[in-house]
Amino acid sequence: MVDDPRQLCRFRDRSKCDALQRLQLLVTIGQLGRRVTTLEALAGRVIEVLDEALELEVTVLALLEERALRPVAWRGVVLDASRRQELDPFLMELLLSEKHATSDRWRWTEAQGQVEAVLALGLRGRALGTLHLSRLSAAATESGIGFEGDVRDADFLEALGQSISVVLDHVRVHEEFALERAQFRTVVDNIPQAVMLFNRHEEVLLINEEAKALVGRSQWDRVGDDEHSFETLDGQQQVVPRSEWPLLRAIRTGEGCTDEEYVLNFGGFRRHILLNVIPVAGEDGRAHSFVATAQDITARSQYDQRKDEFLAVASHELRSPLTPLTGFLHLARRQCERGEQVDLDVLLRAEQQVLRLRRLIDGMLDMSRIETGQLLLHRRPVDLAKLCYHVLDPWHASHTANAFALELPEAAIVADVDPDRLEQVVTNVIDNAVKHGRRGGKIIVRLSRHGSSAVICVIDEGDGMDAQTLARVFDRFYHGSGKPALSSSMGLGLYLSRQIIEQHGGEIGIESAPGSPTVVEIRLAAH
Known part of the structure; x- marks a missing residue:
C-alpha cells in the first residue's frame, strides 16, 4: 500500500492527484479565517500555506490602503512593510474591475526561466489587495502542485484568489467590528450617565461604569436578580414590586419609559434617578433588546426640596408681619376718618412690622446672593x-x-x-x-x-x-x-x-x- 500521496501520483492519474491537492489547498485557506483574528496574522499564514503547497521562490501578499499597496507578508524577498507601492495603471484597472486573475499578468521570462502571476483580491465590490506568486521554472519538479501548470489554469487562480479574498474579508470585518465595538465601549463609558444594554432574556449585554457606581455593583449579569443592595421606590416613596421594576416591565410589555423618577433606597442613604428605557426592535418588529439610561438627580431633588421648604417658610413668615401691619394701618385710618389724632404708638408698632418685613426680605435676598455667589464685600x-x-x-x-x-x-x-x-x-x-x-x-x-x-x-x-x-x-x-x-x-x-x-x-x-x-x-x- 502506498501511503505517500506524492508516490500515489506516480501510479495514478496525475491530474486527479493535482486536483485533490488544489482542493485541499483551497479548503486549508478557507479554514484560516477561524483561527486568526488580524489581517497581518492571516496574511502570514496564507503565505506559509502557499509556500508549502506550491514551493514558491517569491510570495507577497499586499493590502490596498488609500490607492496604494502595503506589503503585509512575504517570502523569498526583502521588503519594507512601512513603504507603500503606488498602483500602476494595470493593477489599478485589475483591482477596480474586480477581476481576481488574469493570464496577462503571468509571463515566461526565458532569460531567467521564471514564471510569475498576480492575483487581484476583492469581494463584494471592494478591492482588498494583491497576491504576487513567482517560481523558477527549472525548479518545477514532481514535488508540489506543479506551479507552471497552475498559472496556466485560470480557473484554479480564480478559485485561489476567491478563497483568499473570502478569508481576508472575514477577518477584515472581524477587525472592523472589534474596533467599532471598542470605540462604542469608549463612548458609552465616557457618557456622564448610567447606560445599560439588556435583552428580553434579562441578560445584561453592556453596562458602563456610571451604571455600576449608581447601583453600587461591580458586576451585573441579569437585570432581574435579587442581589441589589437597595429597594426601588416610586415618586410617592412607595416600594415598587419586583414585577413592576421598570426594566422588567419593559421586557414584559415591550414598551419603554421616558423620564420616570425613582428612588433607590440603600438604607443609609438614597439616590434619586431619572430613568429612560428605549426598546430596540428587530427585523420582526419585536423588541429584542433595550437601552436604559439613568441620571442621578439626587442633588436636584434636594435642591427642589430646599426650594419648596424655602417657599413654604417664606410665605408663612412674610404673611406674619403683614397681618398686624394691616391692622395698625386700618386703625390709623379710622382715627383719621373720625377726625381724631393718630395714636403715635400705633404708628410705631406699624413701623416695627415694616422693619420686620424688610429684615425678612433682606434675609431672602442675602441667601439668594450667597447661593449664587453674588454676595459682594466692600472691605x-x-x-x-x-x-x-x-x-x-x-x-x-x-x-x-x-x-x-x-x-x-x-x-x-x-x-x-x-x-x-x-x-x-x-x-x-x-x-x-x-x-x-x-x-x-x-x-x-x-x-x-x-x-x-x-x-x-x-x-x-x-x-x-x-x-x-x-x-x-x-x-x-x-x-x-x-x-x-x-x-x-x-x-x-x-x-x-x-x-x-x-x-x-x-x-x-x-x-x-x-x-x-x-x-x-x-x-x-x-x-
Missing part, C-alpha cells in the same frame, strides 16, 4: 471697637428687659472688613441671644485680640443648647428649640452670619451646653 480698614459700640447702642435704647455690657480692649483693633455686613452678623448674634437667652439676663459683647486675630464674643445667660440643637444651629430655616422669639424670623440669621464671616476668611463658632451660658465667637484677621 476697608475698620475700628472694631467703634463698630461694636455702634451695633450695641440701639439695644440699650430698646424695650427689652435684658442688660447689655460692652467690654473693649485698651488698644484699638483694626480689621479689613465690610462694616455693613459685619454689623449685620453681630446684630444677628445679639438678636439670637435676646430671643433664646434668659429674659432679663445679661448679654455681654466682648472684643479682644488673640495673636493676629480679632475676636468678638457674644455671651448670654440662657439655658444653653443640647448637642442636637448645637449641631444644626447654623442650618438655614432652623429655629432651634429655645423659647419663642420676640419677633418672628425665617431661621436665616446664623446661616447668613456664617456665610458672611467665612467669605471674610474668618470663623464663627458656638460653645454651649444645657444649663450653661452660650458663647458665640467670631474670629477675623486683624492688622
Whole structure:
C-alpha cells in the first residue's frame, strides 16, 4: 500500500492527484479565517500555506490602503512593510474591475526561466489587495502542485484568489467590528450617565461604569436578580414590586419609559434617578433588546426640596408681619376718618412690622446672593471697637428687659472688613441671644485680640443648647428649640452670619451646653 500521496501520483492519474491537492489547498485557506483574528496574522499564514503547497521562490501578499499597496507578508524577498507601492495603471484597472486573475499578468521570462502571476483580491465590490506568486521554472519538479501548470489554469487562480479574498474579508470585518465595538465601549463609558444594554432574556449585554457606581455593583449579569443592595421606590416613596421594576416591565410589555423618577433606597442613604428605557426592535418588529439610561438627580431633588421648604417658610413668615401691619394701618385710618389724632404708638408698632418685613426680605435676598455667589464685600480698614459700640447702642435704647455690657480692649483693633455686613452678623448674634437667652439676663459683647486675630464674643445667660440643637444651629430655616422669639424670623440669621464671616476668611463658632451660658465667637484677621 502506498501511503505517500506524492508516490500515489506516480501510479495514478496525475491530474486527479493535482486536483485533490488544489482542493485541499483551497479548503486549508478557507479554514484560516477561524483561527486568526488580524489581517497581518492571516496574511502570514496564507503565505506559509502557499509556500508549502506550491514551493514558491517569491510570495507577497499586499493590502490596498488609500490607492496604494502595503506589503503585509512575504517570502523569498526583502521588503519594507512601512513603504507603500503606488498602483500602476494595470493593477489599478485589475483591482477596480474586480477581476481576481488574469493570464496577462503571468509571463515566461526565458532569460531567467521564471514564471510569475498576480492575483487581484476583492469581494463584494471592494478591492482588498494583491497576491504576487513567482517560481523558477527549472525548479518545477514532481514535488508540489506543479506551479507552471497552475498559472496556466485560470480557473484554479480564480478559485485561489476567491478563497483568499473570502478569508481576508472575514477577518477584515472581524477587525472592523472589534474596533467599532471598542470605540462604542469608549463612548458609552465616557457618557456622564448610567447606560445599560439588556435583552428580553434579562441578560445584561453592556453596562458602563456610571451604571455600576449608581447601583453600587461591580458586576451585573441579569437585570432581574435579587442581589441589589437597595429597594426601588416610586415618586410617592412607595416600594415598587419586583414585577413592576421598570426594566422588567419593559421586557414584559415591550414598551419603554421616558423620564420616570425613582428612588433607590440603600438604607443609609438614597439616590434619586431619572430613568429612560428605549426598546430596540428587530427585523420582526419585536423588541429584542433595550437601552436604559439613568441620571442621578439626587442633588436636584434636594435642591427642589430646599426650594419648596424655602417657599413654604417664606410665605408663612412674610404673611406674619403683614397681618398686624394691616391692622395698625386700618386703625390709623379710622382715627383719621373720625377726625381724631393718630395714636403715635400705633404708628410705631406699624413701623416695627415694616422693619420686620424688610429684615425678612433682606434675609431672602442675602441667601439668594450667597447661593449664587453674588454676595459682594466692600472691605476697608475698620475700628472694631467703634463698630461694636455702634451695633450695641440701639439695644440699650430698646424695650427689652435684658442688660447689655460692652467690654473693649485698651488698644484699638483694626480689621479689613465690610462694616455693613459685619454689623449685620453681630446684630444677628445679639438678636439670637435676646430671643433664646434668659429674659432679663445679661448679654455681654466682648472684643479682644488673640495673636493676629480679632475676636468678638457674644455671651448670654440662657439655658444653653443640647448637642442636637448645637449641631444644626447654623442650618438655614432652623429655629432651634429655645423659647419663642420676640419677633418672628425665617431661621436665616446664623446661616447668613456664617456665610458672611467665612467669605471674610474668618470663623464663627458656638460653645454651649444645657444649663450653661452660650458663647458665640467670631474670629477675623486683624492688622
